[in-house]
Amino acid sequence: MTQALTLTTARLLLRPWQESDLEPFARLNADPQALRHYPSTLDRAQSDAIARRSQALIERQGWGQWAVEVRATGQFAGMVGLNVPLAELPFQPCVEAVWRLLPELWGKGYASEAARASLDFGFDVLGLEEIVAYTALPNLPSQAVMERLGMRRQPGTFDHPALPAGHPLAPHVLYTQGRADWLQRRP
Numbered sequence: 001m002t003q004a005l006t007l008t009t010a011r012l013l014l015r016p017w018q019e020s021d022l023e024p025f026a027r028l029n030a031d032p033q034a035l036r037h038y039p040s041t042l043d044r045a046q047s048d049a050i051a052r053r054s055q056a057l058i059e060r061q062g063w064g065q066w067a068v069e070v071r072a073t074g075q076f077a078g079m080v081g082l083n084v085p086l087a088e089l090p091f092q093p094c095v096e097a098v099w100r101l102l103p104e105l106w107g108k109g110y111a112s113e114a115a116r117a118s119l120d121f122g123f124d125v126l127g128l129e130e131i132v133a134y135t136a137l138p139n140l141p142s143q144a145v146m147e148r149l150g151m152r153r154q155p156g157t158f159d160h161p162a163l164p165a166g167h168p169l170a171p172h173v174l175y176t177q178g179r180a181d182w183l184q185r186r187p
Contacts, residue, residue: 005062005125007117014066014080014114017055021067024076024102025051034103037139039162039169054079063121065098068114070105077105080114082122082131087161089134091174095122097133099145106141112148119149123179131177136160136169143173150185151175 007014028034029042029050042050050065057064065081078101085096097118099111115133122128133151135142146153154174163170 005121007066007114007121008071009113009117011071012077012110012114012117013069013071014117015069016058017051017067021076022048022051025067025079028078028100028102031103034100037136037142037169039167051079054081063126066118068101068110070110075105077101077110077114080111081118082126089161090158091132094130094132095126095128097122097131097149097177099142111142111145115145115149119177119182123182127179129179133175133177134158134172137171137173138169143175146175149177150181151177 006016026042026044026047029047030044032041035041051067054065054067058066063082065079065083068077068080069075070077078099080099080101081097083096083098085092085094097115099115101111119131122131133142133146133149135146137157143153152175154176157171157173159165159170160172
């Protein structure tokens with residue numbers, strides 16, 4: 001598959017990146033509140049690099065970490081999709097579900113809605129047998145999204161290899177979703 005797809009939900013578009021997405025994405029990545037569960041905020045060059053890398057993967061494989069747009073307004077909302085992690089994690093190989101939205105759009109159910117579309121795509125189109133999600137132990141909002149999606153928290157924690165031992169965000173929790181359970185729960 002090499003054609004970049006756009007996923008449509010009731011309220012959102014998960015689509016390829018546009019140049020106009022870079023400024024609001026950089027604002028999101030520079031926001032200490034939005035990235036409070038990450039080791040640091042990102043500068044514009046780092047933020048642009050993530051968007052361009054995400055778009056290159058979408059162009060190459062047809063899927064990835066899409067830009068999210070609110071259909072009713074055309075507003076850029078953030079980034080949601082599927083990703084193959086680069087870090088050496090104890091549960092690889094895997095495909096992870098990811099989301100990062102502008103704080104002013106939190107609490108509207110957009111993360112769950114967009115992540116659900118990503119999981120549907122992963123299971124229905126890509127034929128994945130499992131999709132994972134993980135986050136820093138204190139990141140309760142993301143864990144709530146994982147639970148709303150019906151993902152199962154796995155026992156224990158693991159230390160993210162990109163963080164030094166003892167860093168307060170190093171302990172991470174892992175959630176998984178198997179294809180059979182996902183398909184069984186759908187209407």
